[in-house]
Structures are given as C-alpha cells and as structure tokens.
Amino acid sequence: MADARTPIIVGPTAIGKTAVALALASHWPLEVISADSRQVYIGLDVATAKPTARERERVRHHLLDRIKPGDRYSAGRFSRDASLVVHDVRARGVMPVVVGGTGLYVRAFVEGLFREPPMAEDRRAGLARITAMMDHATLVRWAGRLDPEFAGGGGKHRAARAIEVALLTGRPLSWWQESAAGHGAVRPWFVRLTAPRPVLHQRIRARTEELVRRGLVEEVAAALADGAPAEGPGLDAIGVREAVAVLHGRLPRDLLVDAIATATRQYAKRQETWFRHQLGADVLTLDATRSPEQVAGAIAAAWEQRSA
RNA sequence: GGUGGGGUGGCCGAGUGGCUAAUGGCAGCAGACUGUAAAUCUGCCGGGCUUCGCCCUACGUAGGUUCGAAUCCUACCCCCACCA
Numbered sequence: 001m002a003d004a005r006t007p008i009i010v011g012p013t014a015i016g017k018t019a020v021a022l023a024l025a026s027h028w029p030l031e032v033i034s035a036d037s038r039q040v041y042i043g044l045d046v047a048t049a050k051p052t053a054r055e056r057e058r059v060r061h062h063l064l065d066r067i068k069p070g071d072r073y074s075a076g077r078f079s080r081d082a083s084l085v086v087h088d089v090r091a092r093g094v095m096p097v098v099v100g101g102t103g104l105y106v107r108a109f110v111e112g113l114f115r116e117p118p119m120a121e122d123r124r125a126g127l128a129r130i131t132a133m134m135d136h137a138t139l140v141r142w143a144g145r146l147d148p149e150f151a152g153g154g155g156k157h158r159a160a161r162a163i164e165v166a167l168l169t170g171r172p173l174s175w176w177q178e179s180a181a182g183h184g185a186v187r188p189w190f191v192r193l194t195a196p197r198p199v200l201h202q203r204i205r206a207r208t209e210e211l212v213r214r215g216l217v218e219e220v221a222a223a224l225a226d227g228a229p230a231e232g233p234g235l236d237a238i239g240v241r242e243a244v245a246v247l248h249g250r251l252p253r254d255l256l257v258d259a260i261a262t263a264t265r266q267y268a269k270r271q272e273t274w275f276r277h278q279l280g281a282d283v284l285t286l287d288a289t290r291s292p293e294q295v296a297g298a299i300a301a302a303w304e305q306r307s308a
Numbered sequence: 309g310g311u312g313g314g315g316u317g318g319c320c321g322a323g324u325g326g327c328u329a330a331u332g333g334c335a336g337c338a339g340a341c342u343g344u345a346a347a348u349c350u351g352c353c354g355g356g357c358u359u360c361g362c363c364c365u366a367c368g369u370a371g372g373u374u375c376g377a378a379u380c381c382u383a384c385c386c387c388c389a390c391c392a
Contacts, residue, residue, distance in 0.1 A: 012356045038346055048346080074343035083389090113342050136349075154341045155348025165343095177342060197337095203378075238346045262335075267346050273339065 006086060006186040007303065010035075010106060010275050011193030012268035014204045015288045016295075018051050021099045022059055022191065023296035030087045031060040033082050035100025040066045040073050041234035043223055046216045049207065049239050060088070068211065069223065069234040076109035078118060082109045083185035091195040098188075105272035112182025119168040127167060131160040148173030188308075191299055192281040193273050199289050201265055208239075208261040217243045217256070238263045267289065 011017055021032050034040075038048045042065045049192035051061055062085045067073055082098065082105075089096040096195035096260060100106060128139045139159035143150045150159070150173065167174040195203070224230060230244050244250035249257060275283075283304050288295055 037344090037347085072344070075345075076343040080325070080341085102345065104347095105340075111342080111389080116343065151340095154350085155349045156350090157344060158341065173342090182342085224330095233344065236344085240346090263331070263346080264334095269337085274341080274345090275387090277339080278341080 003080060004187060005189040006096055006098060006190060007299070008035075008106060008110065008188045009191045009193065009299075010103070010279070012271040012275075013049070013101050013264060013286065014207045014248040015030075015267065016203070016292055017099050017101065017193060019292035020288065020295045020299070021097060021224065022051075022055060022262045023292040024097065024299055025059045027296060028095050029301040030095040030097045031062060033062045033085050033089070033096055033100075034064050035078065035082070035098050035102050035105045037063075037073065037078075038234065038237040039064050040078070040172050041069050041237075042067065043228070044219065044234070044240055046219045047243065049211060051182065066205055066210045067234075069228045070232040072233050074111050075104045078105040079108040079113060079182075079185065086186060098219065099162060103271065103278055107272055107278065110184045110186065110188045112184050114176045114182055115180040116176070117169050119164070123168055126163060126268050127164055128160070131156075131163060134160075147174050149174035170308070189303070190279050191280065191302075192283050192285045193288040193295065194272065194285060195288045196273075200268055202291060204264045204268060205257075205261050208257050208264060211239060211294065212257055217246055217253075220244060226267050238267055250254040 009017055009021060017278060021030075026028060032051075036048070037212070038044075039050050041048070050064055051059075055061075056064075063078070063081055064079070086098070098106065098109065134142075134156075136156045136159070139156045140150075141160040143166075144160040147162050148164045160172040165171075165176060169176070171253040194200075216239055220240055224244070224247065231241075235241070235244070239260050241252060242263070244258055246253050246256055246260075284299070286295055286298055291300075296308060
C-alpha cells in the first residue's frame with residue numbers, strides 16, 4: 001500500500017455506497033468494513049438493505065450481523081470492533097475500506113471517543129428507565145445542573161447521556177471529554193458521496209419499492225414470529241418500524257411505501273447535514289449521480305494522485 | 309332538477325367582522341449532535357426587500373355591504389350526501 005491512510009466512503013442512504021465499493025474492488029483488492037448502526041443486527045437483511053449474499057461473495061464485508069435484535073450496540077463498540085478488523089485486514093495485505101452512513105460511528109472510529117469508565121449496567125438500566133419518562137426540558141435542566149458545561153443542544157438522548165455519565169462516574173461528561181480524550185484508530189481518507197436531492201429522492205423511492213417487493217414485511221413478520229421484540233435496539237430501523245405498524249394494523253398496507261420513503265428521505269437529509277459539516281476539511285466530495293463504475297474510477301484516480 | 313353540507317397557504321385542517329400572512333399537523337429547507345445516532349433535538353416555512361421593520365399578493369370566481377371581510381349579502385362555478 002502506498003500509504004497508511006484508510007479510505008472511508010460515506011454518504012446518505014440509497015446513494016449507492018455498496019455499489020461503488022464493489023466497483024472499487026475491481027481497482028484494488030479490498031474488504032469492506034461496514035459503518036452502519038442497523039446492519040450490525042442479525043437478520044432484517046432486506047429491511048436494512050444489507051449487501052446481498054452474492055455481493056458479499058464478491059467482496060468480503062465486515063461488521064454485519066454482529067448482534068441479536070434487541071441487544072445494544074454502540075459507537076464505542078463499533079470503534080473497537082472496526083479497529084481490530086481494519087488492522088487484521090491490513091495485516092493480510094488487503095486494503096480495508098470503511099463504508100457507511102452512520103456518522104457517529106465513523107467519527108468514533110476515526111477520532112476516538114473519550115475513554116469511558118465502566119458503568120454498572122444495572123444502575124445504568126435503572127437510570128434509563130427514569131430518564132425515559134422525563135420530558136426534554138426536564139432532562140436538559142437536570143443535565144445542566146450535573147454538568148454546567150452541558151450546552152443543552154441536541155435532544156433528550158444527549159441530555160440523558162450527560163446525566164448518566166455524571167451520576168454513574170462521579171464526573172461530568174464535559175470533564176471526560178476534555179480530560180480523557182481518545183485517539184483515532186487510523187488516518188482517514190474521506191470520500192463523501194452525494195447527489196442532488198431529486199436524484200437522491202428518486203433512488204430512495206426506487207429502493208424502497210424494491211425492498212417491499214423483496215419481502216420486507218414478510219421478513220419482519222418472520223422475525224417477530226421467531227421471538228424478536230417488536231421494538232428495541234435494532235428494531236427501530238426505518239422500514240422495520242413501518243412494517244411492524246402494518247402487521248399490527250396501525251398503518252394501511254397501501255401507505256407503507258410512502259411511509260418508508262418519507263422516513264428514509266428525512267434520514268438521508270440528516271446524514272447529508274452530518275457529512276457536510278462534521279467531517280472536517282480534506283474530504284473528496286463526489287457526485288454519485290454517475291454510475292458506480294465512474295465514481296469508483298474517480299476514487300481510484302484520486303487515490304493514485306494523492307499517493308504519488 | 310330539489311334540499312343540505314362544503315370549497316382556506318404544496319397537502320390535511322382550524323378560524324365565523326378588526327388583535328389574521330391567517331392556530332395545528334404533515335411534507336419541505338437549513339442546522340445541532342463524543343457510546344440509543346436509521347436515534348434525539350433546534351430554527352425557517354406565501355412572495356419580495358435595506359428582514360427586531362417595510363411592501364405586495366392571498367382564504368373557489370365575480371360583485372356588494374362596511375371605517376374594516378377568510379368571516380356578512382348576491383350571483384355563478386366545482387365537490388360531497390340525501391331526495392327526485
């Protein structure tokens with residue numbers, strides 16, 4: 001390898017990241033490390049639009065199907081898992097390429113999170129039950145009292161997180177962030193895929209229709225019949241929620257595609273915002289309106305150029 | 309043909325003489341976000357501008373009453389229900 005940078009391909013859902021990664025594999029031997037907070041769950045393959053078995057035969061994908069629906073995963077765990085895999089792939093002389101749409105996971109991997117002290121799981125769960133019952137303003141006020149530095153931005157999950165850290169570690173979240181900063185696992189080479197809204201929306205629509213055609217609802221029904229909880233970590237994926245609503249009679253089936261496509265568009269928009277602002281400088285931004293092969297060609301060319 | 313109900317900003321839907329560019333919701337746009345992140349949360353949202361303000365255009369269409377109308381009156385058009 002020309003240098004030790006790790007390519008990281010990000011972009012909104014349905015932009016075609018998997019197709020680009022596959023096309024890129026014809027330029028270099030590579031393995032994909034998926035940075036996706038929902039594809040880590042076992043099952044629900046259609047719902048989360050995982051690469052197909054055939055695609056995974058062509059290019060090895062890591063960090064898919066790691067845990068059971070209902071179990072908790074996290075950015076920190078992803079960061080550790082990804083570090084191990086990336087170093088292993090590299091040690092075999094293969095190019096690791098991180099591909100994903102979960103911005104926080106990418107950040108956790110690239111920059112490192114603060115070194116979190118162990119927190120008693122039972123106390124954490126108990127506290128979570130309490131904070132889950134509180135409204136946003138109350139949580140923000142509480143968080144602000146425990147951690148004067150707490151900005152109050154973001155939502156109630158962030159406030160609950162600040163409360164949890166302060167109460168279970170004895171130190172405010174901001175202290176940990178300042179005093180126990182982590183470090184990144186790799187030097188990133190960011191490739192950001194984007195597309196004009198109409199193109200992105202059209203792709204989301206097409207993919208949503210395809211997922212439903214491929215049996216999204218049936219897949220979710222089977223998972224529920226198999227004992228998966230109807231909600232919880234992993235089950236809150238777009239497509240799964242809506243399928244559950246259909247199965248429970250809360251959503252007419254003929255509105256399913258619209259509901260999923262709308263939620264997906266909103267998610268994609270948040271991803272675009274994240275990747276536009278949170279990645280820092282030095283990001284290769286490519287319009288993915290072109291074919292995956294053309295985009296992959298542009299990536300390969302840019303890589304050669306910067307390595308030269 | 310008759311009777312009753314209804315036509316409000318991209319959509320749904322409040323509003324029954326001034327405090328209304330018009331409550332809400334949805335969609336959309338912009339943004340925040342260091343272990344729930346496909347989550348959570350914030351702002352904007354008729355148009356234009358010199359944007360803590362000003363101007364224009366708006367509540368089916370055309371007139372009318374009034375100092376003043378989305379709100380009252382008249383005619384017409386369209387939709388729905390029931391009666392023929």
